[in-house]
Amino acid sequence: MATMRAVQVEQLRKPMEVREIPIPEIGDEDVLVRITASGICRTDWHVWNGDWTWAGLNLPIPITLGHEIGGVVERIGSGVTRLKPGMRVCVPFNYADGDCPYCRNGMQNLCDNAAWGFTTPGSGGFAQYARVPNADLNCIELPENVTEKDAAALGCRYMTSYRAVRSRARVQAGEIVVVVGAGGVGLSAVQIAAATGGLVIAIDTKESALRSAERAGARHVINSAGLSPEDLRESVTKIVGSKGAEVAIDAMGGQNTTLTALHTLAKGGRLCVAGLTTQDDQGQIQIPIDQMVFNEWSLVGTLGNPHSQYPDLLRLVDSGTLQPSKLISEEISLSDVQSVFDRIPSFETEGFVVVTDFQ
Missing domain, CATH: 3.90.180.10 (Medium-chain alcohol dehydrogenases, catalytic domain)
Incomplete structure (x- = not known):
């Protein structure tokens, strides 16, 4: 079985290590994304720290965290129609089903059956590959002038702020x-x-x-x-x-x-x-x-950003009006992820720290 390098959580609040694990299998509606940029968000640290159990969030272990993904479609399921191998994509952290009343009204961020990228086995961004479920909805093609590092920068924190500023406030x-x-x-x-x-x-x-x-x-x-x-x-x-x-x-x-x-x-x-x-x-x-x-x-x-609002957000990035990658302060390797987690509690990180070396 083909394997990949991934940072694995094996116990909450215990140091994570890079492991060789199987490349995720994909279903008919899924795609496999080769990750080229993956942001390290404070949310990942919160989940690893055992926070938000009071809100019903429980982490399945072992698992790979990471939910700010930019990458390239490597393989597609037989039922995928909108995506093709080689497409550059952004992967929003909130996977939606597309069928609930909120999704039908364009509010995929409030999906009744939402799955979060950082708690979905096989979908974590601190790895060489990730499985994206219901991919025709949950993978968003990048415009020409939007880089995969832009995609990683806007995969959670930036798109959350975009909705906060433009739609909610x-x-x-x-x-x-x-x-x-x-x-x-x-x-x-x-x-x-x-x-x-x-x-x-x-x-x-x-x-x-x-x-x-x-x-x-x-x-x-x-x-x-x-x-x-x-x-x-x-x-x-x-x-x-x-x-x-x-x-x-x-x-x-x-x-x-x-x-x-x-x-x-x-x-x-x-x-x-x-x-x-x-x-x-x-x-x-x-x-x-x-x-x-x-x-x-x-x-x-405000919670995330609906998939329906991504075209407007990406147009602004494509035109240069918004520049999420300018907020990237560090580019690191997979083996450095735990050291970044160690710095987060004391607010020693600034801007966006992004994994760009997956070897």
Whole structure:
């Protein structure tokens, strides 16, 4: 049986190692993708750390993580009609069935029968090959000017921010947009909101992350180390005036960042939460509900990006309006994946770290 190199999770929170495992078999509706670029997302670390069990997520072990995939179609199942061997593709992390009411309405990100790339055996991106189920829907061909590294960069964090900025927060040109957290999601939100015409203020505790936010298009930055949500509201109002921001995006998730984002809003402001909680909050935070009523704040969540919205996203990347690969900070090999995981808890990684060496 043909084998491939893959990073295997054999126990939660235990070091992963590169193993030789069988190349995944594919079914009639599947394709096999030869991976050429695979992003390392904080979500992978959360899953490996055993987070989100409170939301019903349980990791089948052993498994290969990785869910930000750019690659080339290697082999197709007999029932696949839209894809051909040799096509360059992006693989969204949220595999949809195409048949549920949400899919039929173009909201594949909310599919009733969704399967996640990082919990589906044979589909992990930290490997030389991945099986993509229901591939005519779940593999998206790349335009000419969109690279496979672009595809890896936009496979989760960037496309999540795209939906947050464009569809959920509905950022308009000229609006003040506060982005809390300048990691992968936050930097993506900064770049997309700035390209949309928003005046972006980035908030983070690391100076190096704030410098990255400026390069991504932030007009102003605030170091939040030691500051309360109320302190940060004052900092924002000093920059923009007394009214605050029209939009805030919580790119981290959790009690402190969500409250910080809320407090930066002007009356009638819109908060979009694009991050998930950790072991500290386990899915539960306290919201100042009276202030939300008095100020008519609105709060929405965002999850991934529907497959139906990929053509618009890819057109913007193809034209150069959006540049996800500019957020890539490191290119590494499969054998380096665990060392990146070791750096994630202390926020030592910035931007996108992408596996490009699979040997």
